[in-house]
Amino acid sequence: MTSFFDVLLGGVFHASVLFLVAAGLQLVFGVQRIVNLACGSFYALGAFFGITAVNWSIGHGAPQWAFLPVLVLAGIVLAAIGPFIELLLRSVYKRDEAFQLLLTFALVLMFQDVLRFFWGANPQQLGNLSMSYGKVAIGAVSFPTYNVLVMAASLAIAVGLGVFLSRTRYGRILRATAENREMAEALGADVRWIYASVFTLGTMLGTVGGALVVPTAAASLDMPVELVVEAFAVVVIGGLGSMRGALVGALIVGLTRAAAISFYAELEVLAIYVIVIAVLVARPAGLFGKPVE
Amino acid sequence: MTIQRRKILQGLGSAGAAVAAQGLLGVPAFAQSKPLRIGIIAPKAGVVGTIGECGLRGTQFAVDRINAGGGIAGRKVELVVEEETNPKDSIERLRKLVLQDKVDCVQGIVSSGVSLAMGAVAEEMKALLIFWDGTTQDGVRETMQNPRYVFRSTDNECEAVMASLLAIKHWKGKFATYAGINPDYSYGRNNFAAFEALLKKFGVEAKKVAEQWPKVGTLDLTSHVAALKAAKPDLIFSSLLFADLPIFMKTAHGAGLMDGKTRFAFPGAGFQHTLLKKEFTPEGMIFGHNTLYFALDNASPLQRYFVQDYEAKYKDYPHWEADRAYFAMHIYRAGVERAQKAKNAWPGQEDVINAMEGLKVESLGGPAEMRKDHIAEQTFYQGITTHKNRYDFPTLTDVTRMYSDQLQKPTGMDFWKWIETANIKL
DSSP states (O other), X not given: OHXXXXXXXXXXXXXXXXXXXXXXXXHHHHHHOOOOTXXXXXXXXXXXXXXHHHHHHHHTTOOXXXXXXXXXXXXXXXXXXXXXXXXXXXGGTTSOHHHHHHHHHHHHHHHXXXXXXXXXXXXXXXXXXXXXXXXEEETTEEEEHXXXXXXXXXXXXHHHHHHHHHHXXXXXXXXXXXXXXHHHHHTTOOHHHHHHHHHHHXXXXXXXXXXXXXXXXXXXXXXXXXXXHHHXXXXXXXXXXXXXXXXXXXXXXXXXXXXXXXHOGGGHHHHHHHHHHHHHHHOTTOSSSOOOO | OOOOBTOXXXXXXXXXXXXXXXXXXXXXXXXXXXXXXXXXXEOOSGGGHHHHHHHHHHHHHHHHHHHHTTOBTTXXXXXXXXXXXXXXXXXXXXXXXXXXXXXXXXXXXXXXXHHHHHHHHHHHHTOOEEXXXXXXXXXXXXXXXXXXXXXXXXXXXXXXXXXXXXXXHHHTTSOSEEEEEOOSSHHHHHHHHHHHHHHHHTTOOXXXXXXXXXXXXXXXXXXXXXXXXXXXXXXXXXXXXXXXXXXXXXXXXHTTTTSSSOEEEETTGGGGGGGSOTTTSOXXXXXXXXXXXXXXXXXXXXXXXXXXXXXXXXXXOOOHHHHHHHHHHHHHHHHHHHHHHHHTXXXXXXXXXXXXXXXXXXXXXXXXXXXXXXXXXXXXXXXXXEOOSSSSSOEEEEEEEEEGGGTSOOTTOOHHHHHHHSOOOO
């Protein structure tokens, strides 16, 4: 039973980070109909910027325990790049999807060099800060408190996003714009503003995700591509554009990976993509996606 | 002094056509006062970026000393540095160094994936090439039995053999189960297989309960650690050695994998020694520092001077890649000077190659030589981690020193057969 909980917690932790990146991808696609390959770059930017912010804050006398709020704040501040990138995307909103993919892929490559320019090419880490919050131990199951906080933060963001999109006036406007942009515009919705704010929110999910994960891992130039591949598996399983799909898809991918690693480590990637193929064959729109009419 | 791509650093004048035509073509130089040009190909980015950086610093240290002492047989050394990336692009850079920059010798390469492909190209081009850390092995099988122009480093499996021997020596009879977490490419696979082969050779009856093969660069090892914890091994053998090693150590510590009776052996830990902080890296583990242990008690004056210089310049402590790079430069220097002395004239490339075969030098980490089959022999260091030091990371106690002729297969022999039949002492 102890082993089961260890594996379960490992899978849920991975799913928590995946969810944040996939949620950003889903939000942007759901409203703006753009498949944003650069979501992995925002994740990497958040990780590198998070390290800089924490080192700066500790260097200026901030207590060590404050690194978690500093990381969240760093992710939020960094999302300020969102509106500028959205300006770039305006040129391809009405163009073929291939142009949109090319533009966002170009952004991935450009951000690689931005990371290299500001932070160098070597992986960077935050020492042992993640352990400064101690461990949660229930019986023989032991898990770093920081990882539990990341899972809780991810869950809170999922719930918050759900409430925002379904219960608030602005959320309803967003959903209306996602359903029918022209009609929303005709009814007075400021679509330009909506697109900018949605893209910024999507960016923020990625940057906060990257900042939160870095104390337990490392920031490296390989991050954007590594994570975006898994994020797309989440999106395919959950359904493109669905927030519920992002949550369920992330859990499926995270838990499948953890189980595969435990039972037969060589099948780590294969197990995930067997599910992806099964979903594509049986339910092409994904578990929560809308079928194309 | 900083090394910059495509920039010659230690020059005393431009290299003329005579120097360019010398070296690789084996044509005697007309102007032997011109600098020797040495091309370096080393990684600068990604998970091996820090490894390349340390190697470049070792090269720079060697060149500074050589030039301060009057150069190699009276000729100063200039470096032309290129980046090691994938095999295809790295080979293009080798061609560029040889054909365009007209270097006299090329050194470098950390990845065996690159060196395996590059070795054959260098032979075809007749370009003198000395690898820092790359081999020409396909798995553990040597692909170049009789190279003429390529000189390679010790077998990658040396550190695994040594860590296995130490694990058996210290812990035989104290573990009934074992597990592995090793990088999923030939290095990790061969190292773990070597560990298992040595357990068998020394009659250790232990049961394998888990094996994990994360890709190089995996940044979330939570599930891998959970799987290891679930298997409850008495001993974990891991040849993780890049940025993933500190992540593994932190994750394992956080998950309580290090709280119990599990013992650990990390043959390649020295690559990341300064990042493995005491807070999450316990005492009592076997750590391999390969061919340079920076805090060796009875280190040579050369090593002590190098470590002090490195610390002063870079606020850091060197690992073995600096030694590999230093060795490559010095075996070349010794080869040129030996050939020049024998010929009493500036030697051609063929003379230098002949002179390097069987040559012994003092490297940063200790005695070293180049075998006649162009494979290096060097001195290896491993020991048990301790926190009793002035650093924020563990160093070694009970340090074992072994020459690689006890750790790698002899010329032409199959690695697995060698493990079975060799008279290896614990």
